[in-house]
Amino acid sequence: MEDTQETKPRVGFIGLGIMGRPMAENLLRSGYPLVVYNRSPGKMAQLAAQGADTADNASRVAEQSDIVMTMLPDTPDVEAVYFGPQGIMTGVRKGHLLIDMSTVTPAIARKIDQAAQEKGADSLDAPVSGGDVGAKAGTLSIMVGGTRSAFERASPLLQAMGKNIVHIGESGAGQVAKACNQVVVALTIEAVGEALVLAQKSGVDPAKVREALLGGLRPKPRAGGAWTASLGPSL
Numbered sequence: 001m002e003d004t005q006e007t008k009p010r011v012g013f014i015g016l017g018i019m020g021r022p023m024a025e026n027l028l029r030s031g032y033p034l035v036v037y038n039r040s041p042g043k044m045a046q047l048a049a050q051g052a053d054t055a056d057n058a059s060r061v062a063e064q065s066d067i068v069m070t071m072l073p074d075t076p077d078v079e080a081v082y083f084g085p086q087g088i089m090t091g092v093r094k095g096h097l098l099i100d101m102s103t104v105t106p107a108i109a110r111k112i113d114q115a116a117q118e119k120g121a122d123s124l125d126a127p128v129s130g131g132d133v134g135a136k137a138g139t140l141s142i143m144v145g146g147t148r149s150a151f152e153r154a155s156p157l158l159q160a161m162g163k164n165i166v167h168i169g170e171s172g173a174g175q176v177a178k179a180c181n182q183v184v185v186a187l188t189i190e191a192v193g194e195a196l197v198l199a200q201k202s203g204v205d206p207a208k209v210r211e212a213l214l215g216g217l218r219p220k221p222r223a224g225g226a227w228t229a230s231l232g233p234s235l
Contacts, residue, residue, distance in 0.1 A: 008032050011157065012065030014058055014081060014088070015102070016043040019128070020071035022135040023101070023161045028052060030160035037061045058084070062091030067157065068098050075104040082112055094120030099154055101142070103127045103182075106172035109145060113171035122150040125171065127178035128162065139163045143181070145174035 008031060013024040016038040024047055028034055034052040037060070038044050044054045055061045058081050062068050068088055072078050078100060082088045088098065098116050100109065100123070109125035116123040124146035134140040140162035144151050151167045158165050168177045192213075199209040 009066035010035065010064065012036070012055070012061035012068040013052075013071070014038070014061055014068070015071040015073075016040075016047060017071065017073070018132045019135045021046070022132065023069075023071060023140075024052070025050065026135075026138045026160050027157065030157075032157065032160070035061055035064045057086040058082075058088045059086045059091040062088045062093075062096065066096065067154070068092075068096065069157070070098075070100045070102060072100075072102040072104075074102070075108050078102050078104050078108055078112075082115070089115050089119070092116065092119045092121050096121035097150060097153055098123040099126050099157070100124070101126045101128055103178050104175060106145075106175040106179075109172045109175050113146065122147065122153070123171065124150050124154055125174040126154070126158065127174055129178070129181050130162070135161070141181075142166070143168050143174040143177035145169060145172050145176075 010033045011027055012035050013020065013027065014037045016024060016036060021043060024034060024036060028047070028050055034047070035055050036044055036047045036052045037055045037058055048054050053064070055064060070078065070081060070088070072081060080087065092098070096116070096119070098112060098121060100112060104127075106125075112125075113123045124144055126142050126144045128134070128140040128142050130140040138161055141164040142158050142162040144154070144158070144165065144167045147170075148167065155165065166177075168174050195213070196206040196209065199206045
């Protein structure tokens with residue numbers, strides 16, 4: 001039997017930006033009772049209109065929630081929200097689950113995990129890939145670091161926001177996987193740029209080359225959610 005809204009854990013969500021807002025909306029649509037906090041009050045009002053409760057600070061979010069999720073711009077923002085004077089850690093209690101979905105350093109993920117353990121709580125680092133399109137569609141790829149038990153507890157929530165969800169390993173492993181993802185993305189962009197420059201300098205229309213590449217280079221799924229790019233016969 002599926003959980004009703006009354007039996008689902010109460011989720012706190014902090015960070016309602018381009019990615020965070022649609023992720024929080026997907027949790028609401030999945031029936032999770034939600035309390036939100038954002039530095040820009042207007043964004044909280046938008047979620048409140050859809051049924052979410054709001055809090056005055058990150059500590060209050062933790063106090064009112066069973067599970068706290070964060071989606072913030074960078075490492076300094078995450079550190080401030082978790083460890084500031086009215087940060088999440090001041091409201092954490094035994095049994096809490098903290099899930100940071102920001103893209104940050106593995107070191108801050110491990111710092112959060114250590115602080116959570118000291119309070120009898122669990123934590124996961126769960127950065128995402130897929131952009132705002134994936135956030136809106138609920139099709140994000142999510143790379144997770146932390147204990148297996150915490151991952152299993154978080155899985156229903158993560159499934160409301162993503163499709164390719166992989167437990168990478170211990171605390172910080174999710175952030176390492178995201179760094180690997182960024183390396184692949186950066187090198188792919190560089191390779192595409194080099195290819196189009198080659199086409200242009202050779203007197204070939206780069207737009208036509210791009211059209212040909214799009215028809216022949218297709219990502220193919222593999223077991224476990226990994227993928228490989230396959231060049232079709234057109235190349």
